[in-house]
Structures are given as structure tokens and as C-alpha cells.
Amino acid sequence: MGKRFFVMLLTLFVIVSFAAYPTGPIKVVVPYAAGGASDVQVRIIAKYVKQLFGWDFAVVNITGGGGSTGAREVLKAKPDGYTVLWYHQSIFSNFHVGTAEFNYYDFTPVCIATRGNRVVVTRPDTPWKNLKDAIEDAKKNPGKIRLGAEIGATSHFQVIPMQMAANNGFILTASSGGDMDRITKIMGGHMDLSPIALSAAVPFLKSGELKALAVLSPERDPFLPDVPTAKELGLEELVFTQDQMFFMPKGTPEEIVRTFASAIKQVLQLKECADELAEKAFAIPMYMDGEEMLNFLKWEDERFDRFARAAGLKK
Amino acid sequence: MEVLVQTVTVGFSQIFQPINLLLLFVGVLWGMIFGAIPGLTATMGVALAIPFTFNMKSISGLVLLTGIYIGGVSGGFISATLLNMPGTPSSITTCFDAHPMSKQGKSGLALALGLFSSFFGGILGVIFLISLASMIARAALKFGPFEYFSLAVMAFVAVSSMLGGNILKNLIGIALGLILSCIGADPITSIPRLTFRFTELQSGIALLPLLVGLFCIPEIIADIESEAERIVPEESRGMKLSEVFQAAKILFKQIGNALRSFAVGFVIGVFPGIGGATSNIISYGLARSSSKHPEKFGTGIPNGIIASEVSNNASIGGAMVPLLALGIPGDAVTAILLGGFMIHGINPGPLMFKYNPDLVFGVYAAQFWGNVVMLLLGILLMKFYIYSLSFPKQYLLPLITVCAAVGAFGLNNRIFDIWVMLIFGVVGYVLKKLDFPVLPIIIAFVLGPIAESNLRQGLTASAGSFAPIFTRPLSLTLLILAAFLFVLGRVLVKKGESSKC
Numbered sequence: 001m002g003k004r005f006f007v008m009l010l011t012l013f014v015i016v017s018f019a020a021y022p023t024g025p026i027k028v029v030v031p032y033a034a035g036g037a038s039d040v041q042v043r044i045i046a047k048y049v050k051q052l053f054g055w056d057f058a059v060v061n062i063t064g065g066g067g068s069t070g071a072r073e074v075l076k077a078k079p080d081g082y083t084v085l086w087y088h089q090s091i092f093s094n095f096h097v098g099t100a101e102f103n104y105y106d107f108t109p110v111c112i113a114t115r116g117n118r119v120v121v122t123r124p125d126t127p128w129k130n131l132k133d134a135i136e137d138a139k140k141n142p143g144k145i146r147l148g149a150e151i152g153a154t155s156h157f158q159v160i161p162m163q164m165a166a167n168n169g170f171i172l173t174a175s176s177g178g179d180m181d182r183i184t185k186i187m188g189g190h191m192d193l194s195p196i197a198l199s200a201a202v203p204f205l206k207s208g209e210l211k212a213l214a215v216l217s218p219e220r221d222p223f224l225p226d227v228p229t230a231k232e233l234g235l236e237e238l239v240f241t242q243d244q245m246f247f248m249p250k251g252t253p254e255e256i257v258r259t260f261a262s263a264i265k266q267v268l269q270l271k272e273c274a275d276e277l278a279e280k281a282f283a284i285p286m287y288m289d290g291e292e293m294l295n296f297l298k299w300e301d302e303r304f305d306r307f308a309r310a311a312g313l314k315k
Numbered sequence: 316m317e318v319l320v321q322t323v324t325v326g327f328s329q330i331f332q333p334i335n336l337l338l339l340f341v342g343v344l345w346g347m348i349f350g351a352i353p354g355l356t357a358t359m360g361v362a363l364a365i366p367f368t369f370n371m372k373s374i375s376g377l378v379l380l381t382g383i384y385i386g387g388v389s390g391g392f393i394s395a396t397l398l399n400m401p402g403t404p405s406s407i408t409t410c411f412d413a414h415p416m417s418k419q420g421k422s423g424l425a426l427a428l429g430l431f432s433s434f435f436g437g438i439l440g441v442i443f444l445i446s447l448a449s450m451i452a453r454a455a456l457k458f459g460p461f462e463y464f465s466l467a468v469m470a471f472v473a474v475s476s477m478l479g480g481n482i483l484k485n486l487i488g489i490a491l492g493l494i495l496s497c498i499g500a501d502p503i504t505s506i507p508r509l510t511f512r513f514t515e516l517q518s519g520i521a522l523l524p525l526l527v528g529l530f531c532i533p534e535i536i537a538d539i540e541s542e543a544e545r546i547v548p549e550e551s552r553g554m555k556l557s558e559v560f561q562a563a564k565i566l567f568k569q570i571g572n573a574l575r576s577f578a579v580g581f582v583i584g585v586f587p588g589i590g591g592a593t594s595n596i597i598s599y600g601l602a603r604s605s606s607k608h609p610e611k612f613g614t615g616i617p618n619g620i621i622a623s624e625v626s627n628n629a630s631i632g633g634a635m636v637p638l639l640a641l642g643i644p645g646d647a648v649t650a651i652l653l654g655g656f657m658i659h660g661i662n663p664g665p666l667m668f669k670y671n672p673d674l675v676f677g678v679y680a681a682q683f684w685g686n687v688v689m690l691l692l693g694i695l696l697m698k699f700y701i702y703s704l705s706f707p708k709q710y711l712l713p714l715i716t717v718c719a720a721v722g723a724f725g726l727n728n729r730i731f732d733i734w735v736m737l738i739f740g741v742v743g744y745v746l747k748k749l750d751f752p753v754l755p756i757i758i759a760f761v762l763g764p765i766a767e768s769n770l771r772q773g774l775t776a777s778a779g780s781f782a783p784i785f786t787r788p789l790s791l792t793l794l795i796l797a798a799f800l801f802v803l804g805r806v807l808v809k810k811g812e813s814s815k816c
Contacts, residue, residue, distance in 0.1 A: 033650060040657055047369070060728045061362075064518025065500055072514060073729070099505045101514070146776050152505035174503050174775040176768050180643050184587070187641075188456035190776060203642060203662040207669070280657065 021256050025056035027083045031070025031090075033063050036178075037199040041114055041244055041281045042086045045264065048273045053263050066090055066153055068100035071247075075102055079249040081256035084110070088242050089154050092304035097152040097313045104297045107247035111261040112293055113268060114277060115286035116242045118158060118216040119201050119224065122193040123186055124208060131214035132233040134193055135162060138169035146173040148182045148194035152313070154240070155182070158195040158216060160307045161237040186210065197242060198223060199282040216240045223282055243286060245293070261289045318676075322445055325673050326680030335378045338371075339681060342382020343688045344696075349383070350390020351700060353400040353531045353715055354722025354736075356523065357387025358647045362726075365655045373659040373674060378681045380655045384648055385437060385685040388591060388631055389693070392429030392624050397422065397547045397704050398538075398715070400531040404522060405591030405627035407530070407757065408599035408619065415615030422547070422701065423554040427562035428617050430554075430693040432573070432624035435566060437686040439577050440584075440632020444639075445679050449668075452640030455585050460773035461783045465793035466586065467766035470597055472797040474758050476804030477600035485755045492759025495520055502768035503775070515731045522592070524723040524736040525760065531719055532740025533747045535712055546712075547705040553698035565617045572602050572618055573625050580626030584633020590646040591627045592761055596754070598626035604803055628686075635682065638663055639675060 028046065032038045039061060046057035062070035067090040077083035085107065094100035120131050128134040138145045147162065147170035149155040163170055173191050175182045179200035185191040187209060195216060202223060204210040212227040218239055220229055230238035246264065248257060267273055268285035277283045288296060308314045329335060342364070349360035360383045368376030391406030396413035409429060416425040458466070478485045498509045499519025510516035538546050566573055576598040583594035602622035603612040612619050634645030642664030644650035656663050661671055668675055704711065723736040746753055777783050784790050 033654065036654065039654060043369075043658065062728050064727065066505055069518040069727075069729075072517075094505075097505060099500060099507070099517070143778060151503050171778050172775065174772045176502050176772065184456065184641070184643050185459065188459060190459035203664050203666045207664070207666050 021081055021259055022055055024082065025058045026081070026260075028057045028059050029070045029074050029083065029085050030059055030061050031063065031067035031085070031087060033061055037116060037197055037242075037281055037283070038086060038088065038244060040199075041116075041277060041283055044273065044276050044280060045113065045267055048267045048270055049263060052267055052270070055263065066094055066099050066150075068094045071100065071102070074247065074249055075106060077249050079108070079252040081248060081252055081260060083249065084260070085247040086244060087247060088244050089240070089300060089304075091247075092301050093152065093154045093157055093308075096304050096308035097156075099152060104247070104301065106250055108250055108252045108257055109293055109297060110246035110248055110257050111264055111289040112243050112245040112286060112296065113264055114244045114281075114283040116244070116281065116283040117198045117221045117223075118195045118240050118242060119198050119205075119221070119227065120162075120193055120195050120213040120216065120230075121183070121186065121201050121205065121210040122213055123189070124211045126192065126211070128193075128213060130228055130233055131162070131230060131235065131238075134213060135166045135169075135235075138166040140169075142167070142169035143171060145169070146171045146190075146192045148173045148175050148185060148191040150175050150178065150182075153178075154242070155179075155195050156311075156313075157304055157307050158238070158240045160311045161235065164237075164310065165235060183210065195240070202282055214238075222284070223278075243296075244283070265289070318679075319445055321672070322676045322679040322683075326676030326678075327684075329374050329673065329677045330378065330680045330684050335375055335681075338375055338379045339382045339685060339688055340692070342379040343386035343685055343692055346383035346386020346388075347390035347393075347689070347692065347696075348386075350387040350402045351393040352718045352722070353394050353398070353402055354523070354527045354719030355725070356403045356648075356722065357384055358651060359722060359725050360384075360387045361648055361651045361655065365651070365658065368655060369658065373661060373671075374677045376655065376659050377661075377674060377678050380652055381678055381681040382685045382688070384652060385628075385631060385682065385689055386692075387648070388627055389430075389433040389437070389624075389689050391627070392433065392620075393426065393697075393700050394704075396425045396429055397551075397701065398534065400534050400715070401526070403591070404526055405595055405630070406623060407526075407592065407754070408595045408623040409627075410530075411599070411613050411623075412615050412617070412619030415613070416617075416620070417547075417551070417615075419615055420551070421615075422551045423558045423697075424561060425615075425620065426554050426693075426697055426701075427558040428565065428620045429624050430690060430697070431559060431562040431566055432621045433628045433693075434686055434690040435573060436577055436580060436625035436628035437631060437689065438683065440581055440629045441679065441682040441686065442632075443581055444632040444635050444682065448636045448640045451585055451636050455637060456641075457789065458586065459787075460769040460776065461787055461790045462793065463586070463769035464766055464773060465784065465790040465797070466589070467762050467769065469793045469797035469800065470583075470589070470593055471758065471762045471766065473800040473804065474596055474600050474762075475755065476801045477604050478752070478755060480752055484751055488752055488755030489759040492756040493763045495525070495756070496760045496763045502764060503771045515729075520735055520760075521723075521727060521732055522761065523726055524732040525739050526592075526757065527719045527723055528736040528739025529743040529746075529753045529756065531715070532736070533743040535716055536740075536744050537747070538708055538712060544707055545705050546708050547701060549705045551701060551705060553701055554694065556694065559694055562617075566621055569618060569621055572605075572621055575601060575605070576622045576625040577629045580629030581633040583626075584630030584645055585636050587637060587643055587645050589765060590634070590761075591630045592757070594630045595623040595627045596758060598622045600804070632682070635678075639667065639678065640664070642667075 030039045074085035095103040149159045179196045182194045214230045215221045349355045391402035392409045394402040395406045395409035399414040401407045413425045579598040580594040599622045603609045634649045637643040638649045644653045723732045
């Protein structure tokens with residue numbers, strides 16, 4: 001009797017406490033600087049979460065270590081649903097090159113929310129019409145064309161299949177400081193081509209200061225309908241998207257995860273939210289949770305592992 | 316010219332809407348408060364304000380953020396002058412002469428010089444920004460990794476050769492700064508270095524906690540140790556209008572110094588990643604080396620204040636050049652400003668001139684009037700600043716310490732950074748007792764990584780060849796300039812030993 005009563009009480013307590021989630025602001029860690037593509041997206045989502053559910057997202061930027069510093073803060077946070085990480089494929093690249101000692105399975109994956117595409121860009125005066133031309137050129141003239149990437153970051157993984165297709169004919173050229181740095185270097189002639197987040201590249205593509213060679217997505221991008229996908233150019237391996245997802249610390253109760261994920265799902269169904277994400281961050285809603293999300297994470301992780309080994313990055 | 320006319324007509328009419336004018340005042344004041352409190356910086360002032368701009372009209376948001384930027388960089392001279400603590404990294408060298416001058420009972424004049432120099436550097440920076448932004452930004456694109464490397468070498472040589480004092484101590488300081496800067500992820504391969512398996516160190520040591528630790532904490536301890544009841548004596552006069560005019564007169568007498576410091580600040584500002592902390596150190600060093608009385612620097616002469624404050628405000632105009640013309644941030648604050656702009660759906664860069672020209676002119680006008688507002692607010696409020704800093708030290712010092720800790724925490728939201736600040740506070744205190752200069756540590760910490768990262772990036776592009784350092788004309792020119800400055804520095808240091816920089 002006593003035991004049963006205790007269990008009932010506990011269950012009741014658990015239900016009540018979960019029903020009450022969230023009772024205060026939820027700290028959302030963005031592991032990149034304020035104003036970057038990641039940051040802008042989550043702030044838009046936060047706005048609609050507030051509108052729809054009245055929840056407060058406290059967006060906190062913790063930069064450094066290619067995102068791993070911020071991720072680490074969530075890794076060691078209390079698993080109570082009040083500290084959430086907003087992260088993307090860097091979780092795989094950081095793990096496989098050794099910048100971070102943790103992978104997606106060290107967290108509780110909550111849901112995938114948005115997708116942004118990557119686009120390979122060059123200067124308008126280069127002779128190539130698309131990525132295939134550039135690769136052929138590098139094959140014929142090895143050691144002449146400078147292919148830019150941030151070593152160890154996702155952009156590096158994106159150039160590995162290009163380098164393999166070109167029989168290592170490109171000069172792998174390092175940048176630091178993300179997309180803007182590579183855009184500057186390409187415009188200044190210090191680098192010839194590189195994969196860039198669409199959100200960073202679009203203004204320069206529109207103004208004609210950069211030229212797009214390929215989009216690294218499975219389908220053509222709604223913002224660049226005339227640019228071929230890598231797949232269409234016969235580069236099957238070169239499908240890389242940037243998917244923004246929520247993670248909670250390992251051991252977060254399932255109820256909380258479900259409550260949070262379902263709120264995000266409903267917010268992403270709002271047309272205003274989707275429009276604002278498109279307009280300000282060139283991203284589209286791309287919701288996935290549960291088993292489906294885990295399968296996707298596993299598939300991506302295996303790919304990053306394979307490329308890291310192929311390029312000798314694995315420590 | 317056309318841009319200038321449009322700035323005046325389109326931009327100014329936007330600024331003079333009551334709400335925007337009010338926001339400009341609020342922004343500049345907010346910035347000056349952030350700048351004046353050690354540890355709180357312009358970067359943090361802007362970052363904290365961004366959420367408030369969400370629901371504003373684009374132009375209003377931009378005006379507020381621009382105002383904070385201007386106020387934030389300017390405010391740093393207040394605490395440098397009165398407390399001998401650089402309010403922001405951009406006013407390190409302001410301490411050297413402004414504080415001694417203030418100690419001599421000339422606080423009013425020292426503050427007036429800081430204020431007027433800031434105004435001069437700021438307003439001239441805006442004029443250069445408006446008339447030359449697009450041209451300068453294109454020219455800056457020609458700077459590749461090798462040129463950045465040579466530029467960093469030049470800055471490094473120029474500054475370190477001008478360091479007076481004990482050569483051995485300077486060298487040890489430089490080595491220490493370089494070692495500290497190596498902690499964290501390798502800039503090219505991201506592999507952790509010198510972290511001793513301590514994951515907190517993987518993202519390295521941040522400049523702000525280090526700076527606050529080395530400069531402010533020892534000063535706080537020294538203030539505790541001193542007999543005086545107040546750090547800033549109550550009877551320290553406020554700033555009079557006559558002193559502002561006097562400051563203006565001194566500045567125009569030293570127009571050579573002012574213009575040179577402006578050029579250094581503006582040019583350094585244009586190059587992404589180098590920033591205000593470097594520009595004030597370099598222009599202070601140059602001012603000293605071209606002075607007939609280098610030995611007087613560090614004793615409280617106007618020359619040093621002018622050099623430091625003109626250049627750090629000039630670098631605002633410089634840093635706005637690549638931001639507005641290309642969408643590339645020139646320093647930490649403009650990186651956050653870029654974020655603020657993007658939240659309003661504005662992509663700075665060539666497209667902004669095409670699609671939102673009114674916003675560009677709005678930003679220009681906000682920059683221009685922001686400087687005027689800064690001067691006015693400075694004159695009006697300086698008495699209040701002095702008053703609030705002349706509280707008995709048992710109230711003031713804990714408050715400053717807390718603000719410094721909040722500032723160290725705030726930029727990255729990590730408790731770890733507060734520990735960094737405290738540890739380097741102790742280190743700074745010990746160094747001070749040993750009469751060991753901390754400036755070489757900071758210089759090496761700031762410039763070392765720029766040189767390393769760019770050299771290694773360059774080497775990947777040249778497939779391992781060092782030749783481009785000498786064969787690229789711009790790079791070679793910078794190296795020759797470095798050699799020249801080195802010789803100049805050594806000659807001058809001999810002439811006037813014992814100074815701080």
C-alpha cells in the first residue's frame with residue numbers, strides 16, 4: 001500500500017512537473033556569433049515560439065572552437081529542458097577531426113528544424129560554367145587552382161569529394177573565420193573557388209560579384225533555380241546541406257523533449273515564420289524528429305567518418 | 316560627391332525625425348556608459364541592444380546601434396583618465412598620459428582632450444568613410460594572407476621597437492604573450508594546442524578577460540592599498556567649457572600628430588581583424604617616436620592623449636568601410652553590427668547601396684551626428700561622470716570589480732572567462748610589483764595570431780612557398796617599412812629612455 005501510494009505520488013509529481021514545462025525562460029545556446037546565419041534563424045523561431053506559446057527563449061551566443069565551446073556548455077548542463085543547443089553538421093566534423101570529444105549521441109537529439117543550402121562560388125571572370133568544368137580543369141592542370149576551405153570545418157568535408165574527383169589537382173587553400181573570409185579572398189583573387197552558405201553568398205551572387213558553380217543539395221535551390229545541383233553534375237557524393245537542429249543534454253526526460261519538439265513543429269508550419277526564414281536567412285523549414293531524425297544523424301555521421309578517413313583527417 | 320549630397324539630404328532628414336534623434340542620444344549615452352566602465356565594451360553594448368531593435372523600423376535600429384558603437388569606443392577615455400583603467404581595449408594607451416595629467420589636478424583638461432580628440436578622429440573618419448568607402452574597400456581586397464602577414468609584422472616591429480625600458484623584460488613579455496596566444500585550437504588545423512587536456516582552454520584565452528586582468532585588477536588592488544579615501548578626489552573639478560576650447564586649441568596646434576594618428580587609426584580599422592586595440596598602441600608609439608621630447612611621454616602630456624583617442628575613434632570610420640561597402644565586418648563590434656543589420660533583413664555590401672540607399676545614407680548621417688552628440692553629451696555629463704567615480708572607494712571598487720567580471724563573462728557567457736580575468740589579475744599584480752611591463756604581452760597576444768594564421772593560410776595557397784612574401788609588391792613594401800620603423804624606433808628609444816611605450 002505504502003509503496004503503491006508512493007509510486008502514484010511520484011507519477012503525479014512527474015505529470016504535474018512536465019505539464020508545467022516550461023515554467024521559465026529556456027536558454028538556447030547558439031555556438032556562433034550574434035548575427036550569423038545560425039543566430040538569425042533561431043531568433044526568428046524564438047519570436048514565433050513566443051507568439052504561439054508564450055515561451056521565452058533566451059538566446060545565448062557562446063563562440064569558439066568551431067561551435068564546440070558552446071556545445072560543450074550544453075553537454076554539461078542539467079538535463080531539465082531549460083538548456084538547449086542549436087547546432088548543425090559541425091557536430092560531426094568537430095568530432096571526426098578531434099576538435100570535440102563528443103558526438104550527436106552524447107546529447108538528446110530533439111528535432112531538426114531548418115535546412116540551408118551550400119553553394120560553390122567563384123569569381124565571375126573564371127572560365128568555368130559549372131563545378132564539373134572546374135574539376136576537369138584541375139585534373140588537367142594540377143597545382144594551379146586554389147580550392148578554399150576552413151580546415152577541419154564542414155567546408156573542408158565539402159571539398160574532399162571535389163578533391164577526390166579532381167585526383168587531388170586542386171591546391172587546398174586554408175581560410176579562417178568562416179564564409180565571409182573565403183568570400184573576401186575569392187573576390188580579392190587569393191582563392192579561386194569554395195563552398196559557402198547560401199545565406200552568405202546570395203547578396204554577392206545577386207550583385208554579380210560572385211558566380212555560382214553548383215548547389216550542394218539534393219534538389220535545386222528555390223533561391224537559385226538556374227544553378228545545377230552537384231548531383232546533376234554527376235557528383236553524387238557532394239550532397240551537403242546545413243541542417244539546424246535542437247539538442248538537449250543527455251538524459252532529458254522524453255516528455256520534455258516531445259513538448260519542445262512539437263512546439264517547434266507547429267511554429268515551422270506558420271507561413272509567416274517560413275517566409276521570414278526565407279527572407280532573412282535563405283533557409284526553409286525542414287522538420288524531422290524521433291526515429292527519422294536519428295536515422296538521418298546516423299547516415300550523416302557515417303559519411304563524415306568516411307570522408308575524414310579518406311582525407312587522413314581522422315586522429 | 317554625390318554620396319555626400321545624398322547623405323546630407325536623405326540621411327539627415329531621417330535622423331532628424333524625433334524618434335531617431337532620441338534613439339541616437341540614447342545610443343550614444345548607452346555606449347558611453349558601457350565604454351566608461353572597465354570590462355564593459357562597445358561590443359557588449361551593441362550586442363545587448365540588438366534584441367531591443369527587433370521591433371523597430373530598420374533605420375531606427377541602425378541609428379541606435381551606430382550610436383552605441385560611437386559612444387562605446389569614445390567612453391573608454393573616461394575611466395582611463397580618472398581610474399587609470401582602460402575602459403575598452405581601444406584606450407590602453409590613453410591611460411599613459413591622461414591619468415598622470417589627471418593626477419596633476421588637470422582632470423578637466425585631460426577629459427576635454429580625450430573628448431575633443433575622439434570627436435576629431437570620429438568626424439574625420441565619417442567624412443573619409445562617406446567619400447571613399449567603396450574605393451578603399453576594393454583596394455583592401457588586394458590584401459591577401461601574405462600582405463596581412465607583412466602588415467602584422469610591420470605593426471609588431473613598429474610597436475615593439477618603440478618600447479622603452481628593459482629589453483630583456485620586453486622580450487620575456489613578448490614571448491609570454493605569444494605563448495598565451497597559442498593556447499586553444501590551432502588556427503589552421505583546429506587541433507588543440509597547449510590546453511593540457513583542459514577542454515575549457517580549447518577556444519583559447521579571450522582578449523578582454525586577459526586585458527581586464529592585466530590592467531584593471533592590479534589597479535584596483537593598488538587603489539585598495541593606497542591611503543586615499545577616494546580614487547578620484549571629490550574636489551577634482553568638473554570639465555569646463557573653456558577647457559574644451561583649450562583642448563581644441565591644443566589639438567589644432569598638434570595637427571600633425573592628430574592627422575598621423577587619424578591615418579593610423581583609419582587604415583588599421585579598414586583591415587578586418589586588426590582593430591582598435593592595435594591602432595591606439597601604434598599611433599601612441601609613432602607619436603612618441605616623432606616627438607622632440609619622447610621622454611615626456613607617460614608623464615601627462617597632451618600629445619599621448621591625442622594620439623590614442625584620435626586613432627581609436629578614427630578606426631570606427633575605417634571599420635565601417637568594409638562593412639558597408641562589402642558586407643565584411645572590420646572588427647568585433649562591426650561583426651555584431653552586421654548581425655543587427657541582418658536581423659532587419661538588410662545585407663550590407665554592394666547590394667545595400669543598390670536596394671536600400673536610404674539606409675546607407677541613414678547610417679552615414681547617424682555616424683556623423685553620433686559624433687556631434689557624443690561631444691555634446693560629453694560636455695554636459697562629464698561632471699556627472701566625475702561625480703559618480705568620486706564615490707568613496709569602498710563602494711566604487713567592488714562595483715568596478717563586479718562590472719569587470721560581468722564584462723568578462725558577458726562576451727561569451729562563460730564563467731571560465733571570469734577565472735581567466737582573476738588569474739591574470741593576480742599575474743598582473745605580481746608583474747606590477749616586479750616593475751614588469753604588461754604592454755609587450757598584450758601586443759604579442761593581439762598581433763602574434765594575426766601573423767601566424769595569415770602566414771600559414773598564405774603557405775597553403777602558395778603550396779608551401781615563402782617566396783610570395785618578398786615577391787608580392789605590397790607585401791615587400793610593408794616589410795621594408797617595418798625595417799625602417801625598427802631603425803627609427805631604436806634610435807628614438809635611445810634618445811628618450813624610461814617611457815612606457
